Amino acid sequence: TYLGRLSVEKGPQFLVEAWGRIAASHPDWSLQFVGDGPDEPIIRALVDRLPEGAERISFHAPVADPERLLLNSDLVVLPSLVEGFPLVLAEAMACGVPVVATDCSAGVRALLKEGVTGLLAARGDSGSLSRALSTAMESRELRVKLGSGGRMAARELLPDQILGRWEALFSDVLR
Secondary structure, three states: OEEOOOOHHHOHHHHHHHHHHHHHHOOOOOEEEEOOOOOHHHHHHHHHOOOOOHHHEEEEOOOOOHHHHHHOOOOEEEOOOOOOOOHHHHHHHHOOOOEEEEOOOHHHHHHOOEOOOEEEEOOOOHHHHHHHHHHHHHOHHHHHHHHHHHHHHHHHHOHHHHHHHHHHHHHHHHO
16 A cells, blocks of 8 residues: 655655565465555556556545545555655554665654564665565565564654653753
């Protein structure tokens, strides 16, 4: 599942290219794009040009309930070129869904620990992204491990954890 804006900085074009490289090797998998944006026609055109696997790619409008979507996903991918602190990764991890993301920001690196809470791919590199996706897709055991690791890590993002840190920071600053 790709959940986000369909725009150049989010990297959906790299996901389509990566899918094109691995679709034949993973005939039981499908890819869903959930979201919209200015590059949707471009992404659809790239899908239409794929030699194989295009029929297993679907496009869906943004959803009001991302939790339900995430809980019905086997894997979440974030192919972005730039990000801040990507909430979609935190949300997927909180739902126990394994993630594959590009190494595009300190926020991604703060959330995702390679091989523990997800898999990292090189930013802007569809070959690296396809290898990371294939690795996750080929091993149910790895997906379970990453999902569990992500769920545990996401506990650190709960409001009571965050608010306590903010209060401590403000106390320090005001001294």
